[in-house]
Amino acid sequence: MSRIALLGLVLLGALFGAAGVWIAERAAPGDLGPADRTRVERIVRDYVLANPELIPQAMQKLQERESARAIGGDRAKIETPYRGAVMGNPKGDVTLVEFFDYNCGYCRASLPVIRQLIAADPQLRVVFRELPILAEESRDAARASLAAAAQNKFPAFHEALYAAGPVSAATIAATAQRTGVDASRLPDDADTEIAANLALAAKLGITGTPTWVVGDRVLSGAQPLDKLKEAIAAARMR
Incomplete structure (x- = not known):
């Protein structure tokens, strides 16, 4: 054949x-x-x-099935936030997960979209998974971000570090000071958390940021508001 x-x-x-x-x-x-x-x-x-027109429909269904298989028994690991690394409704009925890197311009550009989603959907929980793959400074930023999460200051630190521009030791330190985060109080499990996220990303076939996981879907790259809304609605109907 x-x-x-x-x-x-x-x-x-x-x-x-x-x-x-x-x-x-x-x-x-x-x-x-x-x-x-x-x-x-x-x-x-x-x-x-x-x-x-059936071809893109079929390819989407195939991709969704592959994503659902990959997510499989790891859903709880994927959707459970690291301490305070969450925005929106912590007890929401749908979880949108973003794998991100602070050096990723598309991740930075996606932040307003996340804000709009949260504002429009009071039952949405957004979980952030550190995936520092772009530079050594990315890992330093991820560690500081996990320290912020452990100190219940993740949202403020997250938004402020993106607003500070390109990531460097200076911008990380300045952002920590501005948001009241003691970056020297690095959680004992920070590197373990980063390693676990890298392992999850490999299992899901994630090779770049941002990557989104919602329901049974894995979406790569920056996504328009409507596409994320549609994926969230589909997850809610599962």
């Missing part, structure tokens, strides 16, 4: 669930005779060409 036909069967399987899987399984090489395989290839090819 050609790769194109096989892809088509996979896409149909993603769209039509058990019925599509039934077709795909029985269209595998060796299960059908040459004439039957040719007929299946033609049917799938014609259908996909006649309905090209």
Whole structure:
């Protein structure tokens, strides 16, 4: 069977669930005779060409299924905030998780979107997971941020450090002083938390920031407000 036909069967399987899987399984090489395989290839090819809008729909469903599998039994680890590293409603019915780096310009640009989401949704909880992958200063900032979280000053520190511009030892120290954070009081488990976040990111296939996890979806990169709202609504309906 050609790769194109096989892809088509996979896409149909993603769209039509058990019925599509039934077709795909029985269209595998060796299960059908040459004439039957040719007929299946033609049917799938014609259908996909006649309905090209199904391809992005199918790819989205496949991605959602892969994300749900990856999240799997780690959901509690992903959605449980490190001490005070949370905004919005701490007891909200939906959790939006952001894996972020303080040196990430797209993460900084996403902060107003997060504010809008929280303002519009009183049942939303936003959990922040440190993922310092862009520079050594990112790790220093992550440690200071975890110290702020442990001292129940995460939101103020988080917003102030982004507002301070490019991350450096000076901006970290100035932000800590401005927000009343004792950055020298580094929690004993700070490096363990960072290592755990890096491990979770690897398991989820996260290679950049920001990355969002909500419900069964993993969204990479800065996202528009409407797309995050849609993902939150879908998670709420799970």
